[in-house]
Amino acid sequence: MSNLAIIAGRGGLPAALVAALPERPLVCALDGFTPDGLVPDQVFRVERLALFLDALQDQGITRVTFAGAVQRPRLDPALFDPMTAQMVPRLVGAMQQGDDATLREVIAIFEESGIEVLGVDDIAADLVPGAGVLAGTVTPADERDAKRAAAIVTALGSVDVGQGCVVAAGLCLAVEALPGTDAMLAQVASLPRDLRPAKGLFYKAPKPAQDRRIDLPALGVQTVRNAAAAGLAGICWQAGGVICLDLPAMQAEAAAQGLFLWAR
Template sequence: MTSTAIIAGAGALPATLIAAMPEKPLVAALDGFAPTGLTPDITFRVERLVPFLNHLLDQGVTQVCFAGAVQRPNLDPSLFDPLTAQMVPRLIAAMQAGDDATLREVLTIFEEFDLKILSATDLAPNLTPAAGLISGKITASDEADATRAAAIVNALGAVDVGQGAVVQARLCLAVETITGTDAMLAQTGLIPQHLRPKTTKGLYYKAPKPNQDLRVDLPTIGLQTLELVAKAGLGGIAFQSGGVILLDQTAMIERARELCLFLWSRPPAQP
């Protein structure tokens, strides 16, 4: 029995997190969002949330960490158990209020079962790099683009839209919406060259939303992001230090150097 459970979503973060932990946790994955490189101990559905939470308690779990990407699941009314069905109005109201409200409600429900919520950085602090230039070089134009992008992400995050933006010569080329980072960067690469400034390559910027609960949904950057940034013709990636997880940092630094991209962990105190 273990006291910690990872509530896993899709992607490499759950496996990366578990590799950094001294003791193997119980791994529970939301049905339809299996993590990469990891076999869950339990697969659960939202419609059976109360039985799932009771099972965690029966297994001796006292704390949980949410890691990995999930989207709003399609709910099957025929699968609800009586106790979970009583929570449906709460969940629907939260979903209508946005992703942040949905996450807050989910956390509240877990805490009502006396489960402590841990962040990925509680379990593996080194996943979020300290402030500083990690790879490559930045120019005054890059600094200006990052400042502009940070302001855009802050404004969009305040209305629960996204966590990223692409800026070139202070011109916003794209923002992250429900389709996610990969789609945004792919779309950036399709922008005709005559519409893009030629004075700087521009950058992709990532940061948490204002007032976001950093115990869940912490923004994540990985090797796939680097490749898409290069294909989009950008100069590098800037992100808020302490608020963004960098997956496989050693491999990312090496690949960034090969692609001639910068990786910049930007202090959050800057506007």
């Protein structure tokens, strides 16, 4: 039996990760955040986190990887067990400092229980591409836009806001915030053409100070379709810092749509 568990959230990443591993891990999902295309082995609640950690240890789990999207769940005070209740002040304090602080605190709690937290690239490196142009052709104008976009995303990430933006001819058309990537690309698609000096690109990267073992940004085939619908020339991301859920399918879709894919 594998000593690895995936702490799964919504979306296709948990299933893609399971498919990339030689042996099926234990799949655990936060209540209310079921992954796509994957039936969890266990479902847990934050109010019972201490009991959940004990159950992982009892099953021989020594390593976990977080994969998938979650939002802050509504907590029911009546459900807290005594040990988890003791964790509440530190979790609430971290939440007040932002998402990055919250994720670091979650990692610390797992590690204090003797469970190692691994990043997706630690167990499935092929899902996190290295540098290269993976579809289409990148022009000098695209290179300039990518440089500008990288600076914008670094600034956004430094204040814990988002992991992406759209830049065209040096102008920022949109930035990613709480609604997410799809909402941002839909916003760009709705812009009047006279506000679009060029096609532009979508850029994605981790936040500068985030712990890369958790919440790495992810792209998939639907991202390519949405970028095409937004009239963009391509998608660029920080090499080694972004998960591609199905790179061959993304490349095929990019070729069909005439977009470039560039791990910068």
